[in-house]
Amino acid sequence: MPTAEQIAGPRDAASGRARGSYAKSDATRGAILDAALEVFAQGGYRAGSLREVASRVGLSEPAILHHFRSKSRLLAAVLERRDDHASQFIDEVPEDGIDAMHGLVALARYNASEPGVVELYCTLSAEATAPSHPAHDYFVRRYQMLRHAMFVSFSNLEARGLLRPGVTPDLAARSTLAMMDGLQVQWLLDRSTLDMAEDLRAHLRRLTTIEI
Amino acid sequence: MPTAEQIAGPRDAASGRARGSYAKSDATRGAILDAALEVFAQGGYRAGSLREVASRVGLSEPAILHHFRSKSRLLAAVLERRDDHASQFIDEVPEDGIDAMHGLVALARYNASEPGVVELYCTLSAEATAPSHPAHDYFVRRYQMLRHAMFVSFSNLEARGLLRPGVTPDLAARSTLAMMDGLQVQWLLDRSTLDMAEDLRAHLRRLTTIEI
DNA sequence: GTCTATAAATTGATAGAC
DNA sequence: GTCTATCAATTTATAGAC
Numbered sequence: 001m002p003t004a005e006q007i008a009g010p011r012d013a014a015s016g017r018a019r020g021s022y023a024k025s026d027a028t029r030g031a032i033l034d035a036a037l038e039v040f041a042q043g044g045y046r047a048g049s050l051r052e053v054a055s056r057v058g059l060s061e062p063a064i065l066h067h068f069r070s071k072s073r074l075l076a077a078v079l080e081r082r083d084d085h086a087s088q089f090i091d092e093v094p095e096d097g098i099d100a101m102h103g104l105v106a107l108a109r110y111n112a113s114e115p116g117v118v119e120l121y122c123t124l125s126a127e128a129t130a131p132s133h134p135a136h137d138y139f140v141r142r143y144q145m146l147r148h149a150m151f152v153s154f155s156n157l158e159a160r161g162l163l164r165p166g167v168t169p170d171l172a173a174r175s176t177l178a179m180m181d182g183l184q185v186q187w188l189l190d191r192s193t194l195d196m197a198e199d200l201r202a203h204l205r206r207l208t209t210i211e212i
Numbered sequence: 213m214p215t216a217e218q219i220a221g222p223r224d225a226a227s228g229r230a231r232g233s234y235a236k237s238d239a240t241r242g243a244i245l246d247a248a249l250e251v252f253a254q255g256g257y258r259a260g261s262l263r264e265v266a267s268r269v270g271l272s273e274p275a276i277l278h279h280f281r282s283k284s285r286l287l288a289a290v291l292e293r294r295d296d297h298a299s300q301f302i303d304e305v306p307e308d309g310i311d312a313m314h315g316l317v318a319l320a321r322y323n324a325s326e327p328g329v330v331e332l333y334c335t336l337s338a339e340a341t342a343p344s345h346p347a348h349d350y351f352v353r354r355y356q357m358l359r360h361a362m363f364v365s366f367s368n369l370e371a372r373g374l375l376r377p378g379v380t381p382d383l384a385a386r387s388t389l390a391m392m393d394g395l396q397v398q399w400l401l402d403r404s405t406l407d408m409a410e411d412l413r414a415h416l417r418r419l420t421t422i423e424i
Numbered sequence: 425g426t427c428t429a430t431a432a433a434t435t436g437a438t439a440g441a442c
Numbered sequence: 443g444t445c446t447a448t449c450a451a452t453t454t455a456t457a458g459a460c
Contacts, residue, residue, distance in 0.1 A: 126338030182390025
């Protein structure tokens with residue numbers, strides 16, 4: 001899985017922390033990242049301000065920039081942290097195709113319980129379609145990775161004869177990724193009338209013959 | 213179809229133009245709207261500046277604000293103009309379900325030929341999931357309208373026995389809208405490896421039994 | 425590690441001349 | 443209808459005291 005470090009340059013290789021910081025300040029860094037996720041989640045990266053982040057965490061703007069050298073590096077750290085946390089859903093799926101399908105539905109259900117994360121990725125991925133966006137390369141790599149992981153899963157199902165006629169692993173991967181993204185946009189605009197996990201499950205049932 | 217006027221308040225009811233302007237300045241207004249679409253398309257509404265719009269059209273910022281009283285009203289005018297232009301694809305679909313399906317594929321193919329429009333709606337719809345966004349209500353209404361139009365089309369197919377077993381008009385409408393949106397995000401991030409119209413066609417073939 | 429103070433740039437919008 | 447000049451607000455980031 002590609003880390004978010006490439007967005008804003010290298011950091012301390014061993015700890016993943018900025019050089020010179022110790023365990024004591026990790027709590028502060030964590031609080032800043034929590035606040036930054038909220039701020040970037042509603043309105044995206046450009047609309048979110050360091051002032052808003054500082055206000056929520058009860059610090060000054062220079063204090064934020066002391067822990068994360070710039071706004072773009074703060075965004076990189078937020079994404080990196082989410083990657084670590086979400087890897088339990090993503091990294092373990094490719095082994096067995098059937099487990100992978102259940103993992104995708106579980107991911108959709110988990111996402112529905114964390115609106116902030118959905119807002120973050122939904123807003124940022126659209127904002128980052130602009131090549132000049134600091135997270136553009138990150139999202140290009142992320143989509144390549146996700147599409148490849150799904151391709152492997154659907155290939156596993158294809159080898160076991162569990163794909164419906166006319167469904168190829170490549171098409172299944174693209175369409176499933178598109179379905180998850182599109183459902184998120186609709187869900188964010190009207191969270192009452194849409195069950196992301198249930199609609200994703202129905203989609204996967206039309207691609208495969210397994211019981212989901 | 214809901215107009216974009218509600219974003220920034222009422223305008224002259226008869227002409228759709230700002231009060232007091234005449235045919236002569238319509239060319240200028242059109243040029244401004246063309247430039248504004250480009251600017252808002254890459255990066256969204258908040259990241260786009262009036263200065264950039266003015267620069268592209270060869271006018272000063274106050275000249276822009278003379279024709280459109282504020283930045284949010286400029287955005288409303290851009291969306292209103294696209295609504296007018298895209299209505300040929302949307303407004304005429306509900307009559308016959310089969311024609312509607314072909315219309316959706318044609319719309320996807322048309323969108324692929326106008327990257328700027330895809331960027332505009334893709335970026336804005338994600339940005340506008342924030343309730344405070346000036347175009348939030350517009351996009352909520354837009355999705356309700358699109359979902360309803362598709363529901364009518366799929367209901368027509370259902371009545372003629374053209375939906376596959378287990379597919380309801382409601383689910384088909386939600387999933388098709390999600391598919392179109394999700395494909396656009398992937399396409400914007402990597403335009404070479406994805407054919408939006410072809411993937412949408414495959415999706416519709418798994419929902420219905422008609423030849424598309 | 426956190427602060428105040430401030431720089432330097434950009435923003436949307438207004439006033440008023442022509 | 444378009445301009446110059448300007449305002450007031452906001453932004454990221456830095457300098458330096460504590």
